[in-house]
Amino acid sequence: xxxxxxxxxYRLGRFIxxxxxxxxxxxxxxxxxxxxxxxxxDALSIVRAPKVDLWVVQxxxxxxxxxxxxxxxxxxxxxxxxxxxxxxSPVAYQLLQIEHQExxxxxxxxxxxxxxxxxxxxxxxxxxxxxxxxEMVVDRKAGVSLGTQFKFGRITLEVVGLTEGxxxxxxxxxxxxxxxxxxxxxxxxxxxxxxxxxxxxxxDLSQNPQLSGVSADNLxxxxxxxxxxxxxxxxxxxxxxxxxxAKNIARWTHYNVLTTQQQEDFLAKNVIERAxxxxxLFRIILLVVAAVIIALIIYTMTxxxxxxxxxxxxxxxxxSKIVGLILQQSLILGFLGFVFGTIxxxxxxxxxxxxxxxxxxxxxxxFGIVIGICIAASGIGIHKALSIDATTAMAG
Amino acid sequence: MMQQVSAQNLTKIFGEGDTEVIALKDASLDVEAGEVxxxxxxxxxxxxxxxxxxxxxxxxxxxxxxxxxxxIFEGKKVLIDDRLLRRQRMGIIFQSYNLIPFxxxxxxxxLVLTLNGVSNRESLKRARALLERLDLGHRADIYPAxxxxxxxxxxxxxxxxxxxxxxxxxxxxxxxxxxxxxKAVMDLxxxxxxxxxxxxxxxxxxxxxxxxxxxxxxxxxxxxxxEHLNSKEKNGHPAMx
Numbered sequence: 001x002x003x004x005x006x007x008x009x010y011r012l013g014r015f016i017x018x019x020x021x022x023x024x025x026x027x028x029x030x031x032x033x034x035x036x037x038x039x040x041x042d043a044l045s046i047v048r049a050p051k052v053d054l055w056v057v058q059x060x061x062x063x064x065x066x067x068x069x070x071x072x073x074x075x076x077x078x079x080x081x082x083x084x085x086x087x088x089s090p091v092a093y094q095l096l097q098i099e100h101q102e103x104x105x106x107x108x109x110x111x112x113x114x115x116x117x118x119x120x121x122x123x124x125x126x127x128x129x130x131x132x133x134x135e136m137v138v139d140r141k142a143g144v145s146l147g148t149q150f151k152f153g154r155i156t157l158e159v160v161g162l163t164e165g166x167x168x169x170x171x172x173x174x175x176x177x178x179x180x181x182x183x184x185x186x187x188x189x190x191x192x193x194x195x196x197x198x199x200x201x202x203x204d205l206s207q208n209p210q211l212s213g214v215s216a217d218n219l220x221x222x223x224x225x226x227x228x229x230x231x232x233x234x235x236x237x238x239x240x241x242x243x244x245x246a247k248n249i250a251r252w253t254h255y256n257v258l259t260t261q262q263q264e265d266f267l268a269k270n271v272i273e274r275a276x277x278x279x280x281l282f283r284i285i286l287l288v289v290a291a292v293i294i295a296l297i298i299y300t301m302t303x304x305x306x307x308x309x310x311x312x313x314x315x316x317x318x319x320s321k322i323v324g325l326i327l328q329q330s331l332i333l334g335f336l337g338f339v340f341g342t343i344x345x346x347x348x349x350x351x352x353x354x355x356x357x358x359x360x361x362x363x364x365x366x367f368g369i370v371i372g373i374c375i376a377a378s379g380i381g382i383h384k385a386l387s388i389d390a391t392t393a394m395a396g
Numbered sequence: 397m398m399q400q401v402s403a404q405n406l407t408k409i410f411g412e413g414d415t416e417v418i419a420l421k422d423a424s425l426d427v428e429a430g431e432v433x434x435x436x437x438x439x440x441x442x443x444x445x446x447x448x449x450x451x452x453x454x455x456x457x458x459x460x461x462x463x464x465x466x467x468i469f470e471g472k473k474v475l476i477d478d479r480l481l482r483r484q485r486m487g488i489i490f491q492s493y494n495l496i497p498f499x500x501x502x503x504x505x506x507l508v509l510t511l512n513g514v515s516n517r518e519s520l521k522r523a524r525a526l527l528e529r530l531d532l533g534h535r536a537d538i539y540p541a542x543x544x545x546x547x548x549x550x551x552x553x554x555x556x557x558x559x560x561x562x563x564x565x566x567x568x569x570x571x572x573x574x575x576x577x578x579k580a581v582m583d584l585x586x587x588x589x590x591x592x593x594x595x596x597x598x599x600x601x602x603x604x605x606x607x608x609x610x611x612x613x614x615x616x617x618x619x620x621x622x623e624h625l626n627s628k629e630k631n632g633h634p635a636m637x
Contacts, residue, residue, distance in 0.1 A: 001499075001503065001506065001507060001510040001516055001519070003496075003498075003499075006498050006499055006503065007498040009498070010497065010498035010539070011498070307494065308494075308496050308497065308498075311490070311494040311496065312496070313453075313479065314451075314453055314482065314488055314490075314494075315482060315483060315488060315507070315508055315511070315555070316479045316480065316481070316482040316483020316484070316486075316508070316511055317479065317483070317511055318479055318480075318511075321511065390453050390454075391448060391453055391454050393490060393494050394444055394447070394448065394453070394490060394491075394567055
């Protein structure tokens with residue numbers, strides 16, 4: 001005869017309510033896990049999306065995400081000559097903020113060469129970019145519809161397609177445009193800036209007697225170039241060894257070369273490390289709170305059964321039966337709380353502002369921790385139950 | 397005839413030094429199989445203390461106790477697992493019924509059998525049969541809170557006898573009942589005690605309830621004396637002297 005189950009059945013309403021409360025607490029723990037996993041996945045999605053093997057960036061930098069990086073656009077031609085390289089393309093990354101439908105919209109703009117690496121992984125609606133200028137494909141998460149036009153600086157871009165699953169490491173939706181458009185946005189100066197630079201150059205030229213006849217107007221178009229990218233993406237032949245090719249490229253071109261794994265490690269460890277620690281702290285606090293709450297609940301339930309436990313002792317129930325009553329109730333409470341928590345997070349995770357990724361491994365970990373907490377928390381109730389004086393059931 | 401309960405020179409002292417209280421002083425008591433005896437005395441005289449001592453719920457300070465010929469306490473030592481003793485060989489009835497509220501009536505009665513290793517199914521079957529006999533079969537599947545006081549105490553009696561105990565201890569079983577229901581419970585106790593050949597010890601302070609008992613023990617200031625009742629032969633048992 002399972003006393004724990006009978007007690008739960010008798011006080012079912014209260015038990016369910018308590019389990020739901022515990023479930024809500026565990027939902028926040030699961031949400032924290034999901035937020036962290038989502039952050040990692042977001043951070044890595046932008047690295048994984050182009051499906052490349054190497055990232056060639058400015059020397060002595062770890063760009064283009066952790067640090068800024070500038071490389072000549074045509075560097076990719078040199079890289080194509082390296083043995084083992086199958087494809088190479090220049091890509092520009094830039095974060096932009098714009099007002100859209102009275103809301104601020106932040107976009108991770110990715111500029112790529114049409115036909116090259118770094119474009120949208122798949123088109124979910126509309127069509128891909130076909131023209132060299134003024135078209136864009138945006139991630140669905142931005143909530144932007146086809147045909148929407150955005151004005152960035154001097155250019156206007158029209159949304160011709162929607163994609164899915166690519167965000168920046170801070171969770172901003174990706175927007176794919178051509179490299180030319182990206183270069184104009186990122187590297188091309190405004191007219192006022194150009195005029196100021198030209199005036200400064202003219203002043204410098206006039207101070208140098210050997211160059212006094214040279215016009216700044218003629219020189220400035222040569223000096224100002226927007227044919228720049230933030231990174232050259234490289235895809236290797238199946239037989240090539242990434243580390244070897246990376247070394248070759250770095251030796252030949254004097255740029256820094258990172259493998260995709262190194263980019264991922266860098267982002268995961270450095271870019272989101274503080275967030276990881278913060279979330280870990282929150283998780284610990286929430287689990288401690290859950291442990292205290294479970295212990296209090298079990299202790300209170302034990303106190304309510306003082307007379308019943310005394311009676312059990314008098315009619316001869318061994319301690320194992322009494323321990324089983326308390327421990328099993330604690331485990332049932334924890335199990336039900338976990339189930340409710342899982343149901344609640346499963347129904348609500350899509351409505352969180354940031355991506356939540358629910359991993360089976362995380363859920364198993366939470367379940368294991370909850371069971372451990374229930375066993376430990378029931379210790380207080382068990383201690384109380386075993387110390388109840390049997391004579392309290394007898395008057396006199 | 398075998399003594400089912402034999403208590404010799406039981407002494408129970410609470411506290412020490414200035415706060416020492418002698419609740420029992422060399423109390424001796426013998427009850428045979430099938431005998432129903434009453435234990436009477438004023439409040440605080442030690443009646444419940446004696447029951448607790450015999451059942452090892454609160455063992456005595458010194459003395460000797462035998463149950464069905466086996467010594468369970470001697471000197472100052474408990475010689476047996478007290479919980480095992482009570483669930484296998486004793487039935488205990490409380491003043492306030494003490495039914496487990498989250499078990500149904502039949503589960504309350506069956507509980508003792510399951511604690512003794514009887515299967516759930518068999519335990520419930522035997523419990524249900526006993527409840528039918530006590531005219532409580534129609535209440536078997538409800539929770540005790542919905543029963544009247546008299547019904548609850550009859551369920552408590554069923555719980556106490558279902559495991560065929562050799563000793564039944566009842567601590568003021570009729571105190572919370574009116575005289576009619578109290579009498580009914582006492583009659584039931586006597587009947588089952590005789591039937592199961594158990595030694596029945598009933599603590600009561602109501603002299604009206606002891607009609608038909610074999611003997612009365614009086615406890616006063618920890619000292620136990622016996623009053624032999626001039627009772628006719630009843631149910632095949634010879635009259636006690």
